[in-house]
Amino acid sequence: MKFLFDSDTWQEIYGSIRKNKTRTIITIIGVLWGIFLLVVLLGAARGMENGFKKVFGDFATNSVFVWTQRTDTPFKGFQKGRRFRLNMNDIEALKSEYKDEIKLLAPRNQTNNLIVHNFKSGDFQVSGDYPVLDQIQKKKLISGRFINQNDILSYGKVTVISEDMYKQLFDKGEVAIGQYIKINAINYKVIGVYGPSNGIDLDGDTAYIPFSTFRKVYNRANKIDWMVITGAEGIDIEQLESDVLLTLKSLHKVHPEDERAFGSFNLGTQIEKFMGFLKGMQFLTWFVGIATLIAGVFAIGNILLITVKERTKEIGIRRALGATPKSIRQQIILEAVFLTTVAGMLGIVFGSLILYIIDSTVGSGEDAALVNPTVNIPIIFVAFATLIVLGTLIGLIPAHMATIVKPIEALREE
Amino acid sequence: MIEIKKLHKSYPIGKDSLHVLKGIDLHIKEGEFVSIMGSSGSGKSTLLNIVGLLDVHDEGEYYLNGQLIKDMNEKKAAILRNKFLGFVFQSFNLISYKTALENVALPLYYKGMNRKERLKVALEYLEKVGLKEWANHLPNELSGGQKQRVAIARALVTKPKVVLADEPTGALDSTTTDSVMDLLKDINDEGMTVFVITHEEEVAEQTKRIVRLKDGVIISDEYTKAAKAV
Ligand SMILES: Nc1ncnc2c1ncn2[C@@H]1O[C@H](COP(=O)(O)OP(=O)(O)O)[C@@H](O)[C@H]1O
Ligand SMILES: [Mg+2]
Numbered sequence: 001m002k003f004l005f006d007s008d009t010w011q012e013i014y015g016s017i018r019k020n021k022t023r024t025i026i027t028i029i030g031v032l033w034g035i036f037l038l039v040v041l042l043g044a045a046r047g048m049e050n051g052f053k054k055v056f057g058d059f060a061t062n063s064v065f066v067w068t069q070r071t072d073t074p075f076k077g078f079q080k081g082r083r084f085r086l087n088m089n090d091i092e093a094l095k096s097e098y099k100d101e102i103k104l105l106a107p108r109n110q111t112n113n114l115i116v117h118n119f120k121s122g123d124f125q126v127s128g129d130y131p132v133l134d135q136i137q138k139k140k141l142i143s144g145r146f147i148n149q150n151d152i153l154s155y156g157k158v159t160v161i162s163e164d165m166y167k168q169l170f171d172k173g174e175v176a177i178g179q180y181i182k183i184n185a186i187n188y189k190v191i192g193v194y195g196p197s198n199g200i201d202l203d204g205d206t207a208y209i210p211f212s213t214f215r216k217v218y219n220r221a222n223k224i225d226w227m228v229i230t231g232a233e234g235i236d237i238e239q240l241e242s243d244v245l246l247t248l249k250s251l252h253k254v255h256p257e258d259e260r261a262f263g264s265f266n267l268g269t270q271i272e273k274f275m276g277f278l279k280g281m282q283f284l285t286w287f288v289g290i291a292t293l294i295a296g297v298f299a300i301g302n303i304l305l306i307t308v309k310e311r312t313k314e315i316g317i318r319r320a321l322g323a324t325p326k327s328i329r330q331q332i333i334l335e336a337v338f339l340t341t342v343a344g345m346l347g348i349v350f351g352s353l354i355l356y357i358i359d360s361t362v363g364s365g366e367d368a369a370l371v372n373p374t375v376n377i378p379i380i381f382v383a384f385a386t387l388i389v390l391g392t393l394i395g396l397i398p399a400h401m402a403t404i405v406k407p408i409e410a411l412r413e414e
Numbered sequence: 415m416i417e418i419k420k421l422h423k424s425y426p427i428g429k430d431s432l433h434v435l436k437g438i439d440l441h442i443k444e445g446e447f448v449s450i451m452g453s454s455g456s457g458k459s460t461l462l463n464i465v466g467l468l469d470v471h472d473e474g475e476y477y478l479n480g481q482l483i484k485d486m487n488e489k490k491a492a493i494l495r496n497k498f499l500g501f502v503f504q505s506f507n508l509i510s511y512k513t514a515l516e517n518v519a520l521p522l523y524y525k526g527m528n529r530k531e532r533l534k535v536a537l538e539y540l541e542k543v544g545l546k547e548w549a550n551h552l553p554n555e556l557s558g559g560q561k562q563r564v565a566i567a568r569a570l571v572t573k574p575k576v577v578l579a580d581e582p583t584g585a586l587d588s589t590t591t592d593s594v595m596d597l598l599k600d601i602n603d604e605g606m607t608v609f610v611i612t613h614e615e616e617v618a619e620q621t622k623r624i625v626r627l628k629d630g631v632i633i634s635d636e637y638t639k640a641a642k643a644v
Contacts, residue, residue, distance in 0.1 A: 008529055019511040317507045320468060321568070322496025322524035325488045403488070408468040411507065 004334075013335050016311075023303045024339065030296035031343035031387065032350065038289030038383055039351025039375050045282045047358070047373025052274060054198070062237045062268040063136065066244065067226035068252075072260035076253045084252050084261075088222040094229070097247060101240050104230040106132045109214050109223075115207060116182040117169040124165055125206040126183055128214020136228055137202055144177045144192030151191075151210040159183065160192035160208040183207060186217060202228075237268035293387060297340060301394035304336055308398040315402050316410025325403035332402055336395025337388055344387045348380055415576060415607050416442040416465060421474035423460055434460045436630035437474070442609065444575070447602040447641075449610045449618040452627035458611045459580055461627070465609065466499055466578045467491045479575060496524055500569030502579035506561040508553040508568075515540060515549040518568045525572060539567040543597060559590030566597055576607040583617055595620045 017024050071082045091107050109128040114121055133139075134146045142163055151158050159181065161169075166176050180187045188209060214220065229244060231237045245262050248254075254261040308315070315328055355373050423435040434457040442448050450458050463469040464476065467486060476483045479498055486494075500521075501507075508517045519529075519536035527535070540546050543563040545556075553561055562582060569577050579598065583591040595617060602608045602622075610621060618624045622641035626634040 008523055011529070012523075015511055015516075313507070314509055317509060318520070318524075319488075319492060320466070320495060320501045320507075321521040322492050322572070324492040324524070327524065406469070408463050411468065411503070 009331070009334065012331055013338055016331075016335060017339070020307050023307050027296075027300040027303050027339050028343040028346065030299035031293065031340050032296075032347040034289065034293035034296040035344050035347030035383060035387065036351045036354075037292050038285070039348055039380070040354050041285035041289055042282070042375045042379065043351070043355040043373040044358070045278065045285050046375065047355075048281065049275075049278050050372050052278065061271050062231040062235070064229045064231075064237065064241045064244070064267070065226060065265045066229065066248070067263045069260050069263050071254055071258050073255040073258045075255035075258070078253060084254075085223040086227060086248075087224060090248060090251055091224070091227065093251060094244060094247065098240070098244065101232055101235050101243070102229055103232040103235075104132050104136055104228075106130055106136055106228045107211065107224040108133075108227060109211070109218070109220055109225050110203075110206075111218060113184040113207075115165070115169065117179070120169045122165065122168045124161075125203060126214070127203060127206045127208050128211040128218075128220075129208050130211050133208070133228075136230055137197060137200070139192075139194040140197055142193045142195045144190070146192055146194075147208055147210050152212045155212050155216055156210055157186065157188045157213060158191045158210065159188040160194060161190060162205040163193055163195045164205050165207065166193050181207075183209070184217070231268065237266060241266050241269075289383075293383070294390065296343070297387065297390040297394050300336055300339055300343075300391065301397055304332060304395060304398040305401060308332065308402045311402075312405055312410045315405070316407045319407040320411060328402050329399040332399040333392055333395035336398070337391045340387050340391030344384050348384065351375075415444040415446070415479060416440070416609070417475075417477040418465075419475045421461075421464070421476060422472050423457075423464060423469075424472055434630050435464075435471070438630075438632060440625065440632065440635075442607060444607055445602070445605050447599070447608045447610075447622040448625060449612055449621040449623070450625045450627055451613060451615075451618050453613070456627045457630045458627055462578055462580050462609065462611055465576075466501060467495050492524075496521060496572060498575045500572065500574035500577045502562070502565050502569050502577065502582045504581040504584040506553070506558075506565045506585075508561055508564060510553055513550050513552055514545060514556065514564045517553070517564055518571050521568060521572045536567070536571055539571045540564070542570075543567045557590070558586050559593060562586060562590070562594050563597060566594070566601075570601065570606075574606070576609060577601060579608070579610045581611050581613070583612065583614065591617065 066086070068084055068086055071078065071080050071084075074080045086107070088107065091105060094102065095105055106129065111126050112123060113126045115124050115126075129147060130152065131146060131148050139146050139160070141160075144160070146160055147158065150156070161176070161181070169181060170176050170179075176190045176193055179190050181190060182188075188207070209217075215222075229240070231240050241264060245264060246256060248262060249256055249258060252261070315323075318328065319325075352375075355375070358373055418438055418440040421435055421438040421440075422433070424431040424433045426432075438461060450461065452458050460469065464471045465478075467478070467483065470486065478494065481494075495501075508514075509520070512520070515533060515536050518539055519532040522532040522535060523529075537546065537549060540549050543566055545560060545563055545567070548556060548560060548564075553564070556564065562585075566577075566582075569579075577598070582598070583594055586594060591614075598608050598610065599620065608621070610617070612618050619638055620640060621638060623635070623637050625632055
């Protein structure tokens with residue numbers, strides 16, 4: 001190991017690297033490209049993942065939405081094509097049957113209405129909700145509060161509106177909280193204003209009113225439009241979805257194999273699919289990156305092999321002057337390692353630079369495709385170490401070739 | 415210094431083998447200045463390469479400095495070469511990307527001498543061959559004679575016991591030939607054993623002993639006038 005710290009060793013390597021400029025440049029480019037690709041692709045994949053996570057933002061990702069359609073199979077005396085509605089009994093039944101599996105359960109009723117405030121008006125969605133909605137999709141309240149249990153119990157005529165609705169219905173600078181707006185000709189007191197949510201937005205611009213109030217005002221009895229179910233921690237959301245659907249089918253006398261009666265959308269499964277795609281991307285990245293790296297290292301080996309042949313004479317001279325096979329081997333291996341190391345470092349630097357540029361140009365803002373594209377330092381270290389090991393191994397071949405040629409053969413005059 | 419007994423060497427050529435050295439007996443004592451003459455292909459280089467441990471013989475015995483050379487591995491050979499032998503080649507064999515000084519210093523590198531000392535010693539030897547001013551020039555900036563003198567300085571720098579020169583003047587004109595031969599004579603005067611291959615009579619006559627080789631055997635071995643003059 002002493003030879004590693006010997007300035008002469010490096011002097012010799014510097015000399016031969018400078019002498020073989022083309023070789024040096026080609027090899028460096030090969031490996032540089034490999035590690036550059038690895039860094040950039042991994043960073044991009046990470047950025048995509050981050051961006052994707054941002055899209056879901058504050059939305060509970062293990063959620064299932066369930067609604068009703070028409071049956072497609074006759075069952076228990078009912079014709080096919082029967083229409084039916086979800087109701088509050090379903091909610092209670094699910095809550096008791098899946099105590100442990102369901103974390104949150106939100107029945108929802110929605111409609112569209114004209115909303116008026118003084119001389120301004122607009123057509124918006126109106127939604128009857130429980131406070132639990134705020135847990136499924138965190139509302140970013142700019143002022144005031146969301147609907148609470150008291151509002152539900154007292155059938156309060158209160159509403160929470162979006163910032164855009166506020167802008168449309170109120171004058172600039174006007175305080176909305178405490179004022180009344182007319183929804184379908186009934187006065188509601190504004191108790192909160194919310195801003196745009198992070199990521200997925202289920203409802204858009206909606207006036208939220210207490211579930212109980214909605215039910216009374218719009219005469220819904222105990223019928224509901226649809227429901228959002230969130231799975232408890234560690235629950236197989238797909239399993240929960242099919243269990244819940246089966247329960248609902250039996251409650252509504254729907255054939256267990258009826259495919260059309262209930263509609264459902266499983267956000268968890270969709271996300272998993274996309275995450276799987278991301279994993280695939282990452283795998284592909286590794287595959288491409290490593291393949292390129294290996295190709296680069298082989299290129300180094302190959303070029304060293306060629307130069308060893310070109311340098312047979314020089315090696316012969318050195319051996320006539322007393323170079324042992326070991327010293328020749330060391331020098332060639334060290335050249336290989338040195339070239340791979342330098343190329344690797346340059347690749348990492350350039351790759352990081354590109355990631356930095358990507359980050360500062362398209363990596364920020366509301367709908368950035370890549371968010372915070374980074375590569376873990378340990379990954380870089382592993383890649384780098386692998387590179388050096390490969391460089392050493394590949395250097396062994398030309399090093400061996402250099403020493404099996406007898407000095408006399410190397411020196412023979414043509 | 416060099417003792418060779420019934421030495422044989424053949425090269426395999428396809429299925430056959432070419433018998434190049436057919437029983438050479440040669441004894442060179444320390445301080446001798448010997449030239450080997452013979453037509454092209456007579457086996458001169460082969461003999462010199464065996465003496466220089468660059469090649470191995472098939473049969474017979476070879477003692478270098480009293481040590482029997484047998485079953486040499488490359489590492490041992492390299493060390494012995496570095497310690498006892500200095501080489502001068504017809505085509506100089508300088509390393510093209512190293513300066514004259516670095517070329518001369520190279521054998522000392524393999525000896526393990528540190529760089530500073532190495533360059534100092536190398537410069538002394540360059541001065542000795544009259545090329546101190548050319549120390550930092552690359553080989554392609556030097557004339558043939560200068561190159562050969564750099565090569566000689568390189569051969570001498572480790573203070574070898576024997577200098578082996580394979581047609582050192584083969585690529586030089588007559589003036590530079592003389593300067594190179596004068597240099598070799600000086601070295602010999604200092605007590606070093608010098609072993610030169612040549613096919614030029616004038617060159618051989620400047621040495622002290624001429625060994626003539628023909629078809630792999632020694633046909634004559636005589637001291638020259640130069641030797642008798644001493
Ligand atoms: N490595 C080798 N393989 C085969 N034949 C060789 C080899 N080296 C030399 N020879 C042959 O051996 C003979 C002697 O060569 P050499 O010693 O170089 O002669 P000289 O130096 O006297 O001209 C020549 O015929 C040459 O072709
Ligand atoms: Mg010859």
